Amino acid sequence: MHIPDGYLSPSTCAALFVGAAPFWYTAAKEVNRMLHTRLVPLLSLFAAFSFVLMMFNIPLPGGTTGHATGIGIAAVVVGPWAGMLAISVALVIQAVFFGDGGITAIGANCFNIAVLGSLSSYAVYRLASGSSPLGSRRRVIAAAAAGYVGINVAALVTAIQFGIQPELFRDAAGAPLYAPYPLRIAVPAMMLGHLTVAGFAELFVTASLLAFIQRTDPSLLRLTAPGAVFDEAADRISRDGAFRSARGLWIMLGFLMLLTPLGILAVGTAWGEWAPTDFSDATARGEIAHASMGNVPPAKAPEGLSRLAETWTAPIPGYAPPFLKSPSFGYLLSAMFGVGLTLVIFQGLAWILARGRS
Numbered sequence: 001m002h003i004p005d006g007y008l009s010p011s012t013c014a015a016l017f018v019g020a021a022p023f024w025y026t027a028a029k030e031v032n033r034m035l036h037t038r039l040v041p042l043l044s045l046f047a048a049f050s051f052v053l054m055m056f057n058i059p060l061p062g063g064t065t066g067h068a069t070g071i072g073i074a075a076v077v078v079g080p081w082a083g084m085l086a087i088s089v090a091l092v093i094q095a096v097f098f099g100d101g102g103i104t105a106i107g108a109n110c111f112n113i114a115v116l117g118s119l120s121s122y123a124v125y126r127l128a129s130g131s132s133p134l135g136s137r138r139r140v141i142a143a144a145a146a147g148y149v150g151i152n153v154a155a156l157v158t159a160i161q162f163g164i165q166p167e168l169f170r171d172a173a174g175a176p177l178y179a180p181y182p183l184r185i186a187v188p189a190m191m192l193g194h195l196t197v198a199g200f201a202e203l204f205v206t207a208s209l210l211a212f213i214q215r216t217d218p219s220l221l222r223l224t225a226p227g228a229v230f231d232e233a234a235d236r237i238s239r240d241g242a243f244r245s246a247r248g249l250w251i252m253l254g255f256l257m258l259l260t261p262l263g264i265l266a267v268g269t270a271w272g273e274w275a276p277t278d279f280s281d282a283t284a285r286g287e288i289a290h291a292s293m294g295n296v297p298p299a300k301a302p303e304g305l306s307r308l309a310e311t312w313t314a315p316i317p318g319y320a321p322p323f324l325k326s327p328s329f330g331y332l333l334s335a336m337f338g339v340g341l342t343l344v345i346f347q348g349l350a351w352i353l354a355r356g357r358s
Contacts, residue, residue: 001066001067001069001109001112001113001151001154001155001158001190001194001270002054002091002094002095002100002101002102002105002109002270002273003101003102003105003108003109003112003158003161003162003272003273004101004102004105004272004273004309005102005103005104005105005308005309005310005311005312006102006104006178006276006301006302006304006305006306006307006308006309006311007102007105007162007165007178007179007272007305008104008105008108008161008162008165008178008179009165009168009169009177009178009304010104010308012108012161012165012168012178013104013105013107013108014107016107016108016111016112016161017106017107017108017111018107019107019111020088020107020110020111020114020115021107023081023084023111023114023115024084024085024088024110026081027081027082027084027085027088028085028353029081030079030081030082030085031043031081031082031085031349031350031353032353032356034078034082039078039082039223040346040347040349040350041246041346042077042078042220042246043078043082043085043086043346044086044342044343044345044346044347045246045249045250045253046070046073046074046077046078046083046086046087047074047086047087047089047090047342047345047346048090048253048338048339048342048343049070049073049074049209049249049253049256050069050070050071050074050086050087050090051090051093051094051335051338051339051342052253052256052257052260052335052338052339053067053068053069053070053205053256054067054068054069054070054090054094054100055067055260055263055319055331055334055335056068056259056260056262056263057263057264057265057266057270058197058198058201058266059197059266059267059268060192060193060194060196060197060198060268060271061192061193061196061197062189062192062193062271062290062291062292062293063268063287063290063291064193064268064269064270064271064291065266065267065268065269065270066193066194066197066198066201066270067198067201067263068147068151068198068201068202068204068205069087069113069117069150069151069154069202070087070090070205071083071087071113071114071117071118071121071147071150071151071154071202072121072125072143072146072147072148072150072151072202072203072205072206073143073147073205073206073209073210074086074087074118075117075118075119075121075122075125075146075150075224076121076122076125076143076146076206076210076221076224077210077213077220077221077223077224078223078224079122079223079224080118080119080121080122081118083114083118083121083122084110084114084115084117084118084119085114086346087110087113087114087117087118088110088114089342089345089346090338090342091106091109091110091113091114092106092110093338093341093342093345094338095109095312095314096312096314097314097315097316097337097338097341098314098316098317098318098319098334098338099312099313099314099316099317099318100318100319102308102311102312103311103312104308104311108158108161111157112154112157112158112161113154116153116154116157117150117151117153117154118150120146120149120150120153121146121147121149121150121206122146122224124142124145124146124149124150125142125143125145125146125224126224127142128141128142128145128146129142129143129225129228130227131225131227131228131229132228133228133229134214134218134219134221134222134225134228134229135214135218139210139214139221139225140207140210140211140214141207143206143207143209143210144203144204144206144207145203146206147199147202147203147205147206147207148199148200148202148203148206150202151194151198151199151202152191152194152195152199155190155191155194155198155199156187156190156191158190158272159183159186159187159189159190159191159272160183160186160187161179162179162181162186162190162272163179163181163182163183163184163185163186163187164183165177165178165179166178166179166180166181166182167182167183169304171303175298175302175303176298176302177302177303177304177305178302178304178305178308179272179302179305180297180298180302180305181292181295181297185292185293185295186272188293189271189291189292189293190271190272193271209249209252212248212249212252213249216248216249217246217248220246253339257332257335257336257339258332260331260332260334260335261327261328261329261331261332263331264327264328264331268287268291269287271291271292274288274297275309276301276305276306276309277301278301279297279298279299279300279301280299280300280301285297316334316337319331319334319335320334321333321334
């Protein structure tokens, strides 16, 4: 679901960046307000969860791969505005340092996953959970639905953006300049895997983490449940610091980081994330056609796609540090680096906002 450089036209990328900007602005204001409750550590936690979860590739129908995103649990616990900021930070780190998603497509990926994914997840959760108690099973079911809907909304919008490119941007000979497949192919090819597998992975992750929070510190759920019944004695929402009240989640995050090498076991490339050289490679062309319901790709990469694909070379492409021979160990180190950078960014953001207010 991470759109690479070259699959969207520069004008499409610019429009989606502008579209995401007001949401980032509102999210920053919300984080500034949340400094009073010391919840910034929770934002870094869920940004780190999102980063790590997106490293666990799972096989999808058609021979492609996908992953959960963490948008559901972030929106459920810290709300849509803070959640979209957390997910956006994870997406930017992935693009800049690991080449997972394009630099030119940062606005598009954040708009699709962080903004629309968070808003739709939060809306479903609030609607489905109602005013039920914080520890109720209804909230687990609501969170599961929120995760499933959020990731599929993001996938659908991404597929639409892919699909409109060949209709809007062609060369003089009529060949697509960017993403090659139209809507009638892009939408079903993208949604098949997300509706059947990736969506349920997000559902499971969101429901499991919410159930864990219910058992360890249900007060963390109060922020997005203004009408819920709760125990005043248990209402300790980060009074002693969010790191302490959510330490179980931090331990779980550390455990997931140790398991990240499992993420490279799934073979195949995510739909719409093929390299320009794949279009002229016989084996890769067959895989692209199979994932696209038998529709053969162009004989060579579209001109605009090839040009923009060279926009940025990530220092650690594919989560594989070039100085390491072990892909598994490199993947683990990449996870540790990404999580550490996430923590540094959010602590820096908290410091900047605090100084601005003072």
